Amino acid sequence: MTIKDTAEEWRITATATPFVGNKTSVRTDDVVMPDGSVSRRDYQVHPGSVAVLALDETGRVVLVRQYRHPVRQKLWEIPAGLLDVPGENPLHAAQRELYEEAHIKAEDWRVLTDVYTTPGGCSEAVRVFLARELSEAEGERFEVEEEEADMEIARVPLDDLVRGVLAGELHNNxxxxxxxxxxxxxxxxxLDALRPADAAWPARPFEA
Structure with missing residues (x-):
């Protein structure tokens, strides 16, 4: 038996969009279940995101610390951001986010993993890249605002992060x-066996 996610779409008898926000919306679908019944499903429609695990030559990971209002916490995170443009190349978006949030560029990029963050209630798909061969970006730093104006940056050994995750001290997905x-x-x-940075991503098809 092959353990692999597969594409499938159950029949929808009615759909509505009761809320449209700045970047996301909420959709309500009436979905036909396998027994023929119809169940209503509410979920957030999300454009998708990219995240960057930037690993330096000493084995430290670049982190940012940012306030997240829905959970009322300041979380340590890896640089990440929305796919703002439909069809945007996720690698280009990841390179932009690493520059904007950490003022860093990387020469070696790989796909680390692809995930759905909360598939029971949101369509968000995230591609997590591994970035290596890091150096300071050229030019002035990106001008930040809102929550990012209070952002902190740190480099933390990978083993310390594993310990923090397993201890329940780090929570960002x-x-x-x-x-x-x-x-x-x-x-x-x-790491050289990881997928190339331009690997296909069926969840969010993109232009080369």
Whole structure:
């Protein structure tokens, strides 16, 4: 038996969009179940995101600390951002986010993992990249605003992050997934066996 997610779409008898926000919306679908009944499903429609686990030559991960209002916490995270433009190349978006949030550029990029953050209630798909061969970006720093105006930046050893995740001290989805995926890759086939940065992403098809 092959353990692999597969595309499938159940029949929808009615749909509505009761809320449209700045970046996302809420959709209500009446979905036909396998027994023929119809159930209503409310979910957030999301454009998708990218995240960057930037690993320096000493084995430290670049983190940012940002206030997240829905959970009323300041979270340590890896640089990340929305796919603002439909069809945008996720690698280009990831490079932009690493520059804007950490003022860093990277020469080596790989796909670390692809995830749906909360598939029971949101359509958000995230591609987490691994970035290596880091250096300071050229030019002036990106001008930040709102929550990002209070952002902190740090470089933390990977082993410390694994400990923090397992101790329940670090909670950001992309950080947790990225750190544990990187640890598994290092203990497995190695980082050079990861998918190339331009690997296909069926969840969010993009232009080359």
């Amino acid at each position: 992309c950080l947790v997934v990225g750190v544990m995926s990187l640890t598994a890759a290092l203990r497995g086939a190695g």
